[in-house]
Amino acid sequence: MSTKSLIQQIPHASRMTRREFVKAAGVTGLMAAGAVLGTQAPVFAQDRSIHLLAWSHFIKEADVMMRDELIPAFKKATGVSVKYETINANDLNARLTAAVESRTGPDIFQTIWNQPHLYAAGIEDHNALAEELGVAKQYGFQREAAYVDDVYRGIPYYGIGGAVAYRKDIFKNLGIEKVPETLDEYLEVGAKLKDDGWPIGQTLGHTFGDAPGFSYPLLWSFGGKEVDENGKVAINSPETLRACEYLKEFWDKCCDTSGLSWDDSSNNRAFFAETIGATLNGASIYFVARNNPEKAPPGLADKMGHFLFPKGPAGQYSTILPFTHAIAGYSKQKDAARDFVRFLMDKKNYENE
Secondary structure, eight states: OOTTTTSOOOOOOSBOOHHHHHIIIIIHHHHHHHTTOOOSOOOOOOSOEEEEEEEOOSSHHHHHHIIIIIHHHHHHHHOOEEEEEEEOGGGHHHHHHHHHHHTOSOSEEEEETTHHHHTGGGBOOOHHHHHHTTGGGSOHHHHHHHEETTEEOSEEEEEEOOEEEEEHHHHHHTTOOSOOOBHHHHHHHHHHHHHTTOOBOOOOSSOSSHHHHHHHHHHHHTTOOSBOTTSOBOOSSHHHHHHHHHHHHHHHHHBOGGGGGOOTTHHHHHHHTTOOSEEEEOSHHHHHHHHOGGGSSTTHHHHEEEEOOOBBTTBOOOOOEEEEEEEBTTOSOHHHHHHHHHHHHSHHHHTTO
């Protein structure tokens, strides 16, 4: 995965309110695509059934809305049924591989990161649909995740950002008066948290979201990179070494070391179990704490704050995880699949998602 073309690097201010965080991690990521949606009505196909494979959203209301509102509305308008299957995002690669190799399976995949590049040979050419829907006006990181050798291998759907969720009450009790703005300050704050029994719960297992959302900004903030501008592998560098040295110290002094085996749900559970004081996350922990308080400790949402990943010697960066709808090349229902993508990207439907 290229640090330049597939994961957006975004300089930014170091603090944000809860409202700003939710916008940045959720609504803004969605509207980045929604603001440029095409206005052409779908050319609806009749009497067909299609199969969409997507990730199982951490904010379950999103899956409920898709299954109970959007899909029935599409069927009512078109007569086309949609089988909506959700799985752990970590299992998408295996399902994509099996489908592309066997040339059978879902008609539409909801892909993440650079999967359209990895499976381009098995994905339909989306250039005409992308032009119709105004994809050229979307953010670069969204387009580039789907654009392979001058061909769109999917329609960019949305992006999910992240920030460090932390316990304001614990910070206050420990005399931490401001959130860390630099990696050195993060090391100092993290050590205080761990010494008091509230380690940073950083996911660092083999998983799709929070681990790369931490590792890439850390690498970039020291000036490291996977490849250079010419595509030459450049990971073996003094900058990468400095990032690794920082990580070793940060991990030992600040973190719950079991995070090496965590996936993207582990830190959520640890935060709700009140065994950690901070964790890098999307909007899901705060959303659940605020909107489903019965699933969280009493008053947790009001005790939470957020800050962006601190800056290092080479700058301050974040990742945005791109999601793309990719129609399979083997699909026998491509017209119906395109109609459903049009339907999802219609501004009225998109803003209700």
